[in-house]
Amino acid sequence: MRIRVIGAAGGEVTGSAYLVQTKRANILVDCGKFQGGRAAEAKNRPPGRPNAKLDAVVLSHAHLDHTGRLPLLLRLGFTGPVYATSATVDMTALILRDSARLQAQDAKRQNKKRARTGVAAREPLYTPRDAEAIIGRLTHAPYQRPLPIAPGVQALIAEAGHMLGSGSILLLVDEDGQQKRVVFSGDLGPKGVPILRDFEGFQHADLVFLESTYGDRDHRPFRETAEEFIGVVKEAIERRGKILIPTFAVGRAQLLTGLLSWMFRNEGVRRFPIFLDSPMAIEATKIYARHLELFDEDMLRYIRQKPLREDLKTLTATVTPEESRRINDCPGPCLVMAGAGMCNAGRILHHLKQNLWKPETHVVFVGYQGRGSLGRRLVEGAKSVNIFGEKVVVRAQMHTLNGFSAHAGQKDLLNWLGIIAPSRPRVVVIHGEDGPRTTLAGLIRERYGLPSVLPKQGDVIEV
Numbered sequence: 001m002r003i004r005v006i007g008a009a010g011g012e013v014t015g016s017a018y019l020v021q022t023k024r025a026n027i028l029v030d031c032g033k034f035q036g037g038r039a040a041e042a043k044n045r046p047p048g049r050p051n052a053k054l055d056a057v058v059l060s061h062a063h064l065d066h067t068g069r070l071p072l073l074l075r076l077g078f079t080g081p082v083y084a085t086s087a088t089v090d091m092t093a094l095i096l097r098d099s100a101r102l103q104a105q106d107a108k109r110q111n112k113k114r115a116r117t118g119v120a121a122r123e124p125l126y127t128p129r130d131a132e133a134i135i136g137r138l139t140h141a142p143y144q145r146p147l148p149i150a151p152g153v154q155a156l157i158a159e160a161g162h163m164l165g166s167g168s169i170l171l172l173v174d175e176d177g178q179q180k181r182v183v184f185s186g187d188l189g190p191k192g193v194p195i196l197r198d199f200e201g202f203q204h205a206d207l208v209f210l211e212s213t214y215g216d217r218d219h220r221p222f223r224e225t226a227e228e229f230i231g232v233v234k235e236a237i238e239r240r241g242k243i244l245i246p247t248f249a250v251g252r253a254q255l256l257t258g259l260l261s262w263m264f265r266n267e268g269v270r271r272f273p274i275f276l277d278s279p280m281a282i283e284a285t286k287i288y289a290r291h292l293e294l295f296d297e298d299m300l301r302y303i304r305q306k307p308l309r310e311d312l313k314t315l316t317a318t319v320t321p322e323e324s325r326r327i328n329d330c331p332g333p334c335l336v337m338a339g340a341g342m343c344n345a346g347r348i349l350h351h352l353k354q355n356l357w358k359p360e361t362h363v364v365f366v367g368y369q370g371r372g373s374l375g376r377r378l379v380e381g382a383k384s385v386n387i388f389g390e391k392v393v394v395r396a397q398m399h400t401l402n403g404f405s406a407h408a409g410q411k412d413l414l415n416w417l418g419i420i421a422p423s424r425p426r427v428v429v430i431h432g433e434d435g436p437r438t439t440l441a442g443l444i445r446e447r448y449g450l451p452s453v454l455p456k457q458g459d460v461i462e463v
């Protein structure tokens with residue numbers, strides 16, 4: 001058996017895709033998009049040769065860097081199933097539809113510019129129709145049950161605790177009268193974070209692909225971060241300010257909504273207006289509500305005690321742009337959650353433009369702010385910024401909270417590997433920048449005495 005590394009390697013964290021080739025079958029594990037600037041986007045080619053036989057795809061979770069190249073498989077003549085847990089099926093449909101829509105919008109805008117300068121128009125990477133075609137191939141795979149996915153290959157998915165529906169994947173491969181076990185961690189979540197269950201891990205493997213996003217550090221504990229968040233909200237309420245939270249639509253928005261409910265129920269905070277100003281976050285929240293079976297015990301007990309909506313009577317989900325604009329008229333205190341998470345697009349820009357110049361405004365960053373993004377400039381203390389071509393003075397207070405990550409820190413990554421380490425697998429460290437992945441590889445040798453490989457894109461690993 002050979003496994004070709006097609007992305008999230010060589011110090012990169014996006015474009016996850018691994019082609020597993022046996023004598024009888026070809027399987028793709030994840031089919032992610034390369035993200036982060038033009039050079040990365042240029043690498044988004046179909047993962048394979050036209051008409052190369054591909055039996056099936058298995059997905060670890062729905063994030064775009066693990067699913068965003070799926071529609072390109074159609075160009076290779078792929079007609080097989082794409083296996084995923086049922087929540088991942090729902091989330092992938094939501095995320096691919098949004099991605100196709102944004103790409104169509106983006107191509108339209110760029111082609112207008114191109115037409116003016118006499119340059120030929122550019123096709124989007126894929127269209128909403130391509131996305132629908134691949135969404136039609138998504139096939140439900142249950143957790144913890146071996147599922148035959150191709151001749152001689154079974155897949156088993158275990159909880160990864162990273163996002164709703166996320167899983168680590170075990171492939172059981174029968175070849176020449178022998179069974180080999182290959183495990184892909186997928187993205188792993190931190191332990192002990194509300195709503196999601198903790199990761200489960202596996203006992204035995206011949207080969208393990210382990211993510212290393214935060215292989216060089218641990219996050220601040222969730223509880224401390226939650227307390228800091230509640231502190232900021234209380235202060236803003238006292239000053240009757242607006243709280244703006246640039247947030248990713250899936251995961252973070254639901255976690256914060258849960259925290260706000262907790263604050264009203266258990267912290268004695270009087271209800272005030274909250275806006276979930278993101279059609280995609282609203283859809284993602286509906287998917288959460290359809291998958292209560294994936295919630296952890298504490299969360300289930302909490303919602304059985306009283307439904308969240310009773311705490312969140314002052315929460316308004318704003319779908320249309322008109323509803324979104326009306327938030328301007330709401331006096332403080334109020335809280336607005338809107339995308340994009342790094343403030344480089346989306347409705348959050350309008351709210352920032354209207355409120356950054358007011359000293360009573362609080363902006364709370366709950367996720368990573370990439371270099372070059374507006375969010376990064378604000379976090380770094382810019383005195384003024386440009387939004388929609390207008391200069392806006394920054395007088396608002398900025399807060400950066402580092403403990404709401406959806407990724408496991410170093411300690412949890414090593415704990416996950418610790419479950420499988422006694423079976424003496426070879427380890428392939430993927431999905432990490434150079435610092436984190438080399439640090440983690442060193443610790444894996446030190447702690448478990450296991451050799452590890454740091455592949456680059458295109459490398460082939462023999463089992």
Ligand code: ZN
Pocket residue numbers: 061063162187
């Ligand atoms: Zn992810």
